[in-house]
Amino acid sequence: MGQTITEKILARAAGKDAVRAGDIVEARVDLALANDITAPLALAEFEKAGFTNVFDPARIALVPDHFTPNKDIKAAGQAKKMREFARAHGIVNYFEVGRVGIEHVLLPDQGLVAPGDVVIGADSHTCTYGAVAAFSTGVGSTDFAAAMAWGRVWLRVPESIRFVYHGRLRPFVTGKDLMLHTIGLIGVDGALYQAMEFTGEAIEALSMDGRFSMCNMAIEAGGKSGIVGFDQKTTQYLQSRPEGSRARAAGEVFASDPDASYARVVDVDAAAVPPTVSRPHLPSNTAPAADLAGIAIDQVVIGSCTNGRLEDLRQAASILRGRTVHPGVRAIILPGTQQVCLEAAADGTMQTLIEAGCAFSTPTCGPCLGGHMGVLAEGERAVATTNRNFVGRMGHTGSEVYLASPYVAAASAVAGHIATPDTVGAGEES
Numbered sequence: 001m002g003q004t005i006t007e008k009i010l011a012r013a014a015g016k017d018a019v020r021a022g023d024i025v026e027a028r029v030d031l032a033l034a035n036d037i038t039a040p041l042a043l044a045e046f047e048k049a050g051f052t053n054v055f056d057p058a059r060i061a062l063v064p065d066h067f068t069p070n071k072d073i074k075a076a077g078q079a080k081k082m083r084e085f086a087r088a089h090g091i092v093n094y095f096e097v098g099r100v101g102i103e104h105v106l107l108p109d110q111g112l113v114a115p116g117d118v119v120i121g122a123d124s125h126t127c128t129y130g131a132v133a134a135f136s137t138g139v140g141s142t143d144f145a146a147a148m149a150w151g152r153v154w155l156r157v158p159e160s161i162r163f164v165y166h167g168r169l170r171p172f173v174t175g176k177d178l179m180l181h182t183i184g185l186i187g188v189d190g191a192l193y194q195a196m197e198f199t200g201e202a203i204e205a206l207s208m209d210g211r212f213s214m215c216n217m218a219i220e221a222g223g224k225s226g227i228v229g230f231d232q233k234t235t236q237y238l239q240s241r242p243e244g245s246r247a248r249a250a251g252e253v254f255a256s257d258p259d260a261s262y263a264r265v266v267d268v269d270a271a272a273v274p275p276t277v278s279r280p281h282l283p284s285n286t287a288p289a290a291d292l293a294g295i296a297i298d299q300v301v302i303g304s305c306t307n308g309r310l311e312d313l314r315q316a317a318s319i320l321r322g323r324t325v326h327p328g329v330r331a332i333i334l335p336g337t338q339q340v341c342l343e344a345a346a347d348g349t350m351q352t353l354i355e356a357g358c359a360f361s362t363p364t365c366g367p368c369l370g371g372h373m374g375v376l377a378e379g380e381r382a383v384a385t386t387n388r389n390f391v392g393r394m395g396h397t398g399s400e401v402y403l404a405s406p407y408v409a410a411a412s413a414v415a416g417h418i419a420t421p422d423t424v425g426a427g428e429e430s
Contacts, residue, residue, distance in 0.1 A: 002257025004160040005227060006195040009135040009254055013118040021159040021261070029059070030117035030134075032147045035103055035365075036064035038122035040081045041141035046148055054089050055151030061093040061112060062086050063103035066365040071372035098338070101363045104128040104216060104305035105336030111242035115230050115253050120144065120153050125305050125387065127218040130227035131211035132234055133253065135195075137225045158224040159263040160195040162256075165202035167271030172421045174315070175210025176307060176385065176405040178202065179217045180276040182268065184286030192222035194263060197256065202270035203228060208237045209311040216306045217387050220283040229255050275420050277383075278403035281391045289408045292418045299382040300325075300413040301394075302406050303334025303361070304368045307385035310343050312406045317352040319410035319421055325357035326416030332367065332374045333360045358413075370395045383412045 003011070003018055011019045013027035034042055039062055054060055062082045067075035086094035093112060095101065101109070104125050113119055113129045119136035120126065122144040129136035139153065147153050165178060183190070196218045203211070211228045218226030228234075230253045275289040302316045313335060325331045333353050335341045341363070344350040354360055367374030368386040376382055376395030382402065384394065389401035402418060411419040 001261055002259040004195070004197065004260040004262070005133065005229060005254045005256045006135055006160055006197070006225065007157060007260070009116055009118065010155065010157050012116065019157045021157050021263075023157045025155055025157060026152050027118050027155050029120055029147050029151050029153055031059055031061060031107070031112055031119045032121070032144060033061040033063065033103060033107060033119070033126065034122035034141070034144050035066050036068060036075070036078045036082060037066050038141050038144065040078050042122055042145040042148070043081060043085050045142050045145040049145065049149070051149040054091070054148045057090040058092045059151070060091050060148055061095075061103070061107055062091055063095050063100060063106060064097070065100055065102050065363065066369060067371050068100065068364055069097050069362060101337030101339070102305045102308055102334075102365055105308050105340070108132055108212070109241065109337055109339060114238070115234065120147055124219045125216050127223065127225045128212055128216040128305060130215040130218070130225050131208060132237065133228065133230040135225055135227065138219065156193070158193055158195045160197050160260070161191055162197050162199060162262045162265045163268060164265060165198070165200035165268045165270040167202060167269055168205065169202055169270055170274065172275050172407045173273055174405045174407065175206050175213040177273055177276040178268075178270060179214040180278050180283065180286050180403060181273045183217065183221045183284045184276070184278070185268070186221055186266070188220060188282055188284045189222040191218065193224045196221065196223045196226045198226065198228050200270070204231065207311055208233055209309040212309065213306050217283065220387060275405060275408050277408060277418065278389055280389055280400040280402065283387070283389060283403060289404065289418060289420045292402070293420065293423065295402070295418045296381065297329060297383050297412055297417055298380040299374065299376065300329055300331045300409050301334065301367055301374055301382060301384040301386060302331070302409050303336065304365065304384075304386040305336070306387045307406055308334055308336030308340065308363070310340050310349070312385065313340065313344050313349050313353065315406040316410040317349045319407060319424065320356035320358070320414065321352050323356055323414045323424065325413045328416050329413050330374070331356070331358040331413040333358050334366055335361070335363055337363055367394050369393065383409045383418060385409050
């Protein structure tokens with residue numbers, strides 16, 4: 001019996017020839033990461049346990065991105081703890097304001113993740129890195145503390161679900177729409193502690209940015225991880241990264257065997273998937289965007305670790321070019337990294353968005369978790385390209401969040417209510 005790509009990666013990390021779903025393994029960690037919410041807890045546990053050294057200062061990343069630039073004194077104290085720990089232990093990958101980014105956009109773009117890696121992070125959306133054919137998953141702060149010291153982590157090998165997306169995507173349909181549609185099909189616990197393996201014609205055609213968006217939201221279906229197999233697009237992406245990622249990617253590349261065992265196979269007609277929105281208060285509460293047209297909104301957020309990459313901003317700009325944000329709507333742009341900011345400025349994307357009436361932010365998670373720079377008041381409603389719309393996620397418990405793609409979010413910003421791009425006279429960007 002063959003193995004899935006996930007089983008092969010974990011077998012390599014555990015020093016074994018093969019593993020099977022359900023096996024408990026001690027896996028070598030290639031990268032461990034945490035942010036300004038989760039790292040301070042882990043650092044306290046690290047010191048409480050009596051650890052004095054990290055396993056490898058080059059394979060730990062500390063990214064203050066949730067409440068930064070510091071929103072208040074408490075946030076400043078959290079960032080200070082990270083900064084002092086990074087200096088004391090020589091942490092190579094500490095990213096301060098001015099060179100920071102939203103961690104799950106920043107770290108792969110910095111070349112810190114390669115195919116076949118095992119990545120753990122004290123953040124649930126660490127599953128993002130499966131887009132480059134890595135096994136990546138979120139862990140608690142205590143597990144992260146232990147991994148910082150030992151460079152290893154205990155894992156139960158997950159079963160895999162194979163999702164096969166057939167056909168060609170419609171205009172204005174993105175990886176975000178595919179993933180919202182998928183979560184709507186299987187539910188928020190439909191892949192509980194399972195690896196979601198994304199395959200098929202539509203995935204092969206999907207951009208790397210679209211793949212990152214899909215893997216990012218695997219956790220919203222209960223998934224242990226999301227993963228896309230290595231292909232030419234992965235190679236092209238890695239070749240555009242810093243040297244370290246290119247060099248490590250030249251090693252062994254894994255692929256699922258034809259006779260690998262899956263918990264189930266889910267076939268999706270990607271050609272039939274419309275622009276999709278998740279209604280409050282679960283990512284699985286999905287509907288075609290057209291069915292929700294006319295629902296009035298107060299705010300639009302475009303960005304986050306799900307949709308804060310350059311392609312996402314360009315998609316929004318293609319809708320907003322020559323148009324104006326509705327006077328009753330606040331439109332906030334959250335780029336994923338400083339590099340995204342630079343590239344958006346260089347190609348005119350930033351100018352288009354600002355001229356349309358958007359507020360262009362420094363890289364930060366900000367309003368995604370109700371942190372700052374876009375918190376909702378009671379009774380307010382937002383369309384957001386973020387990943388969660390739980391009760392109170394973006395502010396007051398009496399507010400509402402509708403999850404959507406950058407195309408739908410931008411069209412809604414123009415209309416002042418949930419809208420599809422075709423209804424505001426937009427043509428799809430090539």
